Amino acid sequence: xxxxxxxxxxxLPKFSRSKDLSDRVGLFMLASYILFFLLxxxxxxxxxxxxxxxxxxxxxxGLKNYLLYLQEPALFQSFFNSLFIAIVSxxxxxxxxxxxxxxxxxTCIPFKGFFRLIALIPLLSPSILAAIALVYWxxxxxxxxxxxxxxxxxxxxxIILASVYWTFPHALMILSxxxxxSDSRLYEAAEVLKTTKLRAFLTITIPGARYGIISTAFVxxxxxxxxxxxxxxxxxxxxxxxxDIYKEVVGMQNFQMxxxxxxxxxxxxxxxxxxxxxxxxxxxxxxxSRSVVFKPKKSFGVDSLMLGYCTFITVIILMMIGMAxxxxxxxxxxxxxSFTLKHYxxxxxxxxxxxxxxxxxxxxxxxxxxxxxxxxxxxxxxxLKSDERLRxxxxxxxxxxxxxxxxxxxxxxxxxxxxxxxxxxxxYATMTILVINTIVHFYTVSHLTGVTVLKQMDKEFESxxxxxxxxxxxxxxxxxxxxxxxxxxxISIYLFVNAMTTVSGVIFLxxxxxxxxxxxxxxxxxxxxxxxxxxMAMLIVYVSVLVRxxxxxxxxxxxxxxxxxxxxTPNAANDVTKA
Amino acid sequence: xxxxxxxxxxxVENLSKNFGSFRAIQDISIDIEEGEFVCxxxxxxxxxxxxxxxIAGLETQSSGSITQKDVEISLLPPSAxxxxxxxxxxALFPNLTVFSNISYGLINHKWGKDKITSxxxxxxxxxGLKSHEAKYPGQLSGGEQQRVALARALxxxxxxxxxxxxxxxxxxxxxxxxxxxxxxxHRKLGITTIMVTHDQEEAQSMADRIFVMKDGKIIQSxxxxxxxxxxxxxxxADFIGITNFIDAxxxxxxxxxxxxxxxxxxxxxxxxxxxVRLAIRPxxxxxxxxxxxxxxxxxxxxxxxxxxxxxxxxxVESTSLSNELLMIDVANxxxxxxxxxxxxxxxxTLPPDQIRVYPCDCSFHFQKRKAx
Numbered sequence: 040x041x042x043x044x045x046x047x048x049x050x051l052p053k054f055s056r057s058k059d060l061s062d063r064v065g066l067f068m069l070a071s072y073i074l075f076f077l078l079x080x081x082x083x084x085x086x087x088x089x090x091x092x093x094x095x096x097x098x099x100x101g102l103k104n105y106l107l108y109l110q111e112p113a114l115f116q117s118f119f120n121s122l123f124i125a126i127v128s129x130x131x132x133x134x135x136x137x138x139x140x141x142x143x144x145x146t147c148i149p150f151k152g153f154f155r156l157i158a159l160i161p162l163l164s165p166s167i168l169a170a171i172a173l174v175y176w177x178x179x180x181x182x183x184x185x186x187x188x189x190x191x192x193x194x195x196x197x198i199i200l201a202s203v204y205w206t207f208p209h210a211l212m213i214l215s216x217x218x219x220x221s222d223s224r225l226y227e228a229a230e231v232l233k234t235t236k237l238r239a240f241l242t243i244t245i246p247g248a249r250y251g252i253i254s255t256a257f258v259x260x261x262x263x264x265x266x267x268x269x270x271x272x273x274x275x276x277x278x279x280x281x282x283d284i285y286k287e288v289v290g291m292q293n294f295q296m297x298x299x300x301x302x303x304x305x306x307x308x309x310x311x312x313x314x315x316x317x318x319x320x321x322x323x324x325x326x327x328s329r330s331v332v333f334k335p336k337k338s339f340g341v342d343s344l345m346l347g348y349c350t351f352i353t354v355i356i357l358m359m360i361g362m363a364x365x366x367x368x369x370x371x372x373x374x375x376x377s378f379t380l381k382h383y384x385x386x387x388x389x390x391x392x393x394x395x396x397x398x399x400x401x402x403x404x405x406x407x408x409x410x411x412x413x414x415x416x417x418x419x420x421x422x423l424k425s426d427e428r429l430r431x432x433x434x435x436x437x438x439x440x441x442x443x444x445x446x447x448x449x450x451x452x453x454x455x456x457x458x459x460x461x462x463x464x465x466x467y468a469t470m471t472i473l474v475i476n477t478i479v480h481f482y483t484v485s486h487l488t489g490v491t492v493l494k495q496m497d498k499e500f501e502s503x504x505x506x507x508x509x510x511x512x513x514x515x516x517x518x519x520x521x522x523x524x525x526x527x528x529x530i531s532i533y534l535f536v537n538a539m540t541t542v543s544g545v546i547f548l549x550x551x552x553x554x555x556x557x558x559x560x561x562x563x564x565x566x567x568x569x570x571x572x573x574x575m576a577m578l579i580v581y582v583s584v585l586v587r588x589x590x591x592x593x594x595x596x597x598x599x600x601x602x603x604x605x606x607x608t609p610n611a612a613n614d615v616t617k618a
Numbered sequence: 619x620x621x622x623x624x625x626x627x628x629x630v631e632n633l634s635k636n637f638g639s640f641r642a643i644q645d646i647s648i649d650i651e652e653g654e655f656v657c658x659x660x661x662x663x664x665x666x667x668x669x670x671x672x673i674a675g676l677e678t679q680s681s682g683s684i685t686q687k688d689v690e691i692s693l694l695p696p697s698a699x700x701x702x703x704x705x706x707x708x709a710l711f712p713n714l715t716v717f718s719n720i721s722y723g724l725i726n727h728k729w730g731k732d733k734i735t736s737x738x739x740x741x742x743x744x745x746g747l748k749s750h751e752a753k754y755p756g757q758l759s760g761g762e763q764q765r766v767a768l769a770r771a772l773x774x775x776x777x778x779x780x781x782x783x784x785x786x787x788x789x790x791x792x793x794x795x796x797x798x799x800x801x802x803x804h805r806k807l808g809i810t811t812i813m814v815t816h817d818q819e820e821a822q823s824m825a826d827r828i829f830v831m832k833d834g835k836i837i838q839s840x841x842x843x844x845x846x847x848x849x850x851x852x853x854x855a856d857f858i859g860i861t862n863f864i865d866a867x868x869x870x871x872x873x874x875x876x877x878x879x880x881x882x883x884x885x886x887x888x889x890x891x892x893x894v895r896l897a898i899r900p901x902x903x904x905x906x907x908x909x910x911x912x913x914x915x916x917x918x919x920x921x922x923x924x925x926x927x928x929x930x931x932x933x934v935e936s937t938s939l940s941n942e943l944l945m946i947d948v949a950n951x952x953x954x955x956x957x958x959x960x961x962x963x964x965x966x967t968l969p970p971d972q973i974r975v976y977p978c979d980c981s982f983h984f985q986k987r988k989a990x
Binding site: 059060061062497499500502503504505506507508509510517518521522603604 | 674675676695696697698699701702703705707708709711712713714715722723725726754755756770771773774776780
């Protein structure tokens with residue numbers, strides 16, 4: 040080695056600026072968030088992996104559990120069943136939701152607001168509500184059983200139908216966002232060049248929505264693939280991965296096999312996640328500041344067709360939710376249709392209203408603490424440049440929860456927090472662990488919402504504040520928070536509703552004192568009391584609707600005061616004339 | 619350049635900044651005098667904004683030092699330095715009124731309410747925005763917003779004002795108006811000001827001194843007039859204003875050959891046979907009615923004639939000088955009854971003292987300018 044090459048390898052001490060208060064606070068926060076994710080995401084998942092290579096007594100046995108899994112045809116079959124159901128459901132949902140989103144964004148049909156409102160209803164209920172409603176409509180005593188031509192609703196048909204129902208609004212939201220961003224100049228150019236409508240659709244509309252479609256497909260695939268509630272209620276003897284994990288852990292107390300299947304469940308979700316991330320990176324903004332927003336033109340043929348289609352979907356959604364409500368209110372379906380409230384007396388089934396109150400508490404805590412934690416977290420990731428390397432790590436952590444199915448997260452919490460030697464073992468079997476689990480479970484979407492709104496804020500705000508010697512936390516309080524308030528409300532409502540409806544994340548973590556409404560609905564159904572299950576699921580819907588209404592009213596009121604600056608029309612007066 | 623009589627306010631020494639393997643600025647040393655208005659001028663990506671951000675502490679240099687008022691500030695965080703800054707994007711807080719935006723930095727001073735109000739009013743008056751104090755930034759035009767940003771930056775009476783392309787987002791007329799307003803403010807307050815811009819006209823009209831930057835280095839500095847008249851490279855001659863370039867070869871002292879014509883010009887001590895590039899501004903070339911005995915008079919044909927308001931730009935072809943068209947600017951009031959329609963035969967003169975001679979730099983390619 041020559042003297043010169045040695046010199047090249049010596050790293051000169053890097054210049055580093057001395058830290059001011061903002062820097063130090065920022066660094067401390069960054070470190071705290073990383074610790075949070077290590078404790079409540081990374082370490083639990085690590086424990087899950089360790090569990091999968093141990094025997095019942097905790098001895099290392101390598102990949103023996105995995106071999107056992109592969110040798111068990113019934114378990115192995117579940118994998119393909121889950122894959123099949125997820126793929127078929129995804130294809131159906133993408134087609135249905137794309138058409139619906141197209142009708143809402145690209146046609147001149149009336150009642151768009153109403154259609155949109157109805158289409159989002161499934162978001163307000165746990166996924167099992169769809170399954171329960173299907174049992175009423177198409178089950179053994181169902182009104183429309185004839186439509187199945189002798190097939191049973193308990194099995195793949197039921198799972199697919201229910202999955203399509205509850206994932207439809209998720210797909211609709213992503214697709215209508217990507218369809219609403221479009222430059223009308225492109226269509227005008229196409230028209231001037233004498234392009235047919237179909238060719239314009241295939242060469243402008245579809246490519247423009249391409250990334251939205253890909254993203255939707257992966258999101259829906261993961262949701263269906265990892266969902267637990269639907270196959271539990273309507274799956275019959277059709278085994279899927281999610282129900283297998285439950286059976287192994289709760290039924291057979293075989294935690295090791297539960298861990299193995301969890302990792303099998305995690306794997307496709309991870310792949311879907313990475314492909315989606317990759318395709319997002321390739322996405323370039325099709326809209327520039329010079330684009331002219333697309334305004335649909337009237338077309339009798341297309342509009343009528345789409346109006347019919349939207350009406351059809353809306354009727355189906357209303358039929359589903361309506362039937363669940365009806366079933367909860369009649370004495371004995373389908374023999375005695377007289378009105379009763381007795382199904383709401385859960386004490387009869389050995390489960391009180393306690394679980395309902397617990398759910399509300401969970402949702403409330405999750406919304407409050409989750410919103411604070413997540414929004415500050417997104418600010419740290421997006422705006423604080425105190426340490427690039429730590430920031431990168433935190434960024435990765437914030438995206439991870441999206442790829443971890445709730446069931447897997449819940450199981451990993453059991454392994455990690457139930458361990459006797461864990462110093463934070465005390466949170467096990469409390470409301471706290473349910474809240475933390477739910478926050479982590481729904482972290483990514485809320486985080487990305489926060490990041491998106493923060494990205495829209497001028498990146499020089501921080502520089503201006505520093506030059507005026509205002510510490511960043513003061514600016515956060517005075518500017519960032521007020522400007523982002525509408526988004527912060529959106530995050531809180533998202534967390535609240537999801538905490539009310541989630542099943543998969545909490546099914547392993549609730550205890551006698553912390554039963555939850557969504558879980559109770561599953562147990563009621565398990566006991567054969569479908570009407571009570573429907574009643575419980577409907578309670579969740581009521582609360583979600585109520586909270587939505589309060590949220591809307593509250594938001595409007597508070598926004599009128601804090602967002603006054605938003606509503607004024609910009610007045611681009613010419614300075615020169617005024618001077 | 620640096621007279622010892624005036625006080626050096628800001629001094630940058632051997633400053634470099636790397637982003638990974640990209641060297642954004644390389645070994646820059648400059649001194650800025652108290653009360654001076656300087657411009658960092660250069661094409662995008664030349665490192666001018668990085669240099670400004672290093673001075674502000676918003677970026678940390680890889681090496682080198684910065685001294686402000688004899689205090690080394692190289693490693694101080696932005697909040698410990700003394701400057702106000704205005705960005706191209708205004709960066710006004712959208713949820714705060716004009717008043718609250720301007721008083722934003724005054725809060726730290728623990729002033730009484732009355733004192734803050736009177737200071738804000740003073741600033742509003744200064745930037746000509748009285749009666750706008752209760753409005754939100756969204757209700758103002760771009761130019762008005764930028765004036766609010768300026769008032770906010772000046773509110774705490776900083777010793778140094780940094781302007782990062784402050785006028786680039788504005789319409790042409792507003793830009794010219796604000797140029798003057800900023801210049802007036804500077805004259806009135808005497809605050810040392812550094813502006814970054816890619817607009818040579820802006821730099822020329824505002825700065826006391828211009829630092830022309832390219833590829834992370836300062837390639838020339840001086841007053842606007844010096845830089846325009848004595849550009850030290852073809853790059854600057856081309857970047858600042860408009861210039862005709864003519865390829866040539868040195869014949870003997872003060873004589874070069876272009877195609878079929880010998881041109882008199884100041885070759886200083888360039889050796890014979892050296893390939894050179896001549897540069898002459900369009901307004902420096904004369905039109906002659908008839909052939910003349912003066913130096914560098916050559917015949918040409920008018921190809922194209924552009925009316926540009928107060929003057930006309932004439933594109934002529936003179937095959938004995940160059941293959942490319944030459945531009946000549948003629949003020950409208952000096953236009954004679956000479957026939958300037960395309961196709962007319964004329965004579966042009968290139969005064970020797972107006973021609974700058976550069977040794978041919980093969981790495982630099984000129985934009986081809988041809989009448990279309």
